[in-house]
Amino acid sequence: VIQGGSVFSAAPQLGGPIIGGIR
DSSP: OOOSSOTTOOSTTTTIIIIISOO
16 A cells, blocks of 8 residues: 655654655
8 A cells, every 4th residue: 555655754644664655
């Protein structure tokens, strides 16, 4: 599942490197 913040996301609430790190 690719969703969340951006590649700069390092926090769960921002997306996270695992969920939003790809997006």
